[in-house]
């Protein structure tokens with residue numbers, strides 16, 4: 258990575274610890290990603306983005322800030338980026354996918370908190386994330402108790418705004434969510450000094466929809482047999498979508514999809530035909546949480562789709578583009594976000610149906626359900642997902658893990674046994 262020392266110093270990062278973090282990350286990426294065979298040429302873009310993970314994009318954010326734009330950080334796909342863009346701000350999904358800072362996080366949070374929450378608190382307390390330090394506002398949500406209560410602590414360290422996400426999908430819940438979106442709109446307008454107009458909101462909706470469409474296209478192409486791209490690389494595309502510039506990202510991934518189409522027409526795959534195909538379902542996998550996909554793909558299988566917020570849950574639905582006024586458009590945004598089938602909802606029949614239909618559409622040989630340990634929502638819902646798949650005769654394995662590497666061998670044994678059985 259180029260020299261960004263001055264930039265990191267300005268952001269008050271712990272420079273020594275940060276350097277070690279980048280070293281570890283570089284090695285981890287090299288082992289998990291660069292050892293793969295048959296990668297597409299377009300993947301070079303992803304390698305470049307990762308090699309500059311705390312460099313170029315941070316520099317871009319700082320330049321945008323110098324030009325008066327604000328940066329908004331998020332941890333959940335419920336935060337409507339359409340509004341953020343309409344207020345001339347930039348949204349970045351904050352990663353929260355590494356164990357870094359866990360000890361510090363455990364000084365303020367219970368140990369039995371999921372790794373994702375510990376990660377974002379740990380990154381802040383250990384001064385290791387230039388994205389968090391670049392944010393003018395971080396948006397939290399009340400999706401699960403762990404996050405909800407952690408935000409009460411987190412707000413002592415960062416400028417925070419929390420949106421209330423309903424837990425059911427009745428008319429009254431839709432109204433609640435709509436009022437939260439209007440509240441978010443006012444907060445954004447106050448922060449940025451930019452009025453959200455019909456024109457700016459229509460543009461924001463189009464930009465985010467375009468990015469969703471290119472990711473939908475990528476996922477459609479992954480239905481091909483043999484699998485034309487590894488699960489690891491496809492996951493990386495989804496992960497990078499959360500923080501790269503949306504227009505640039507959409508263009509780059511569109512080129513990658515063109516390349517994939519050629520590979521599919523030539524009947525080429527990244528793995529031989531007959532390689533067991535896996536649907537990975539469950540909690541979001543934020544950068545650099547590549548452990549399970551790596552374990553699966555080094556056990557003789559290939560991940561062909563992720564039923565996750567870093568995957569289909571984030572892209573399945575578009576915002577209707579027929580709104581004329583700001584109010585119409587907000588109604589369309591409300592409708593789109595209320596379709597998200599996060600396990601925070603009860604009942605959550607949609608998710609069971611979605612997992613079964615994805616399993617069929619991607620012709621998978623088995624489903625691996627992944628929950629972060631202590632995530633009550635997904636750990637509990639795994640039971641019903643298993644039942645729904647069992648009824649359809651689709652093999653299912655449920656795994657609960659965190660970001661540590663201690664259980665890799667044990668996971669490998671379980672996954673290998675599963676892959677052999679399917």
Ligand code: BJ8
Nearest residue numbers: 333334371400401403566599632
């Ligand atoms: S829409 S999945 S991104 S809430 S893993 S912190 S749920 S205890 S991340 Fe999520 Fe939004 Fe839902 Fe998606 Fe809590 Fe579970 Fe931890 Fe979680």
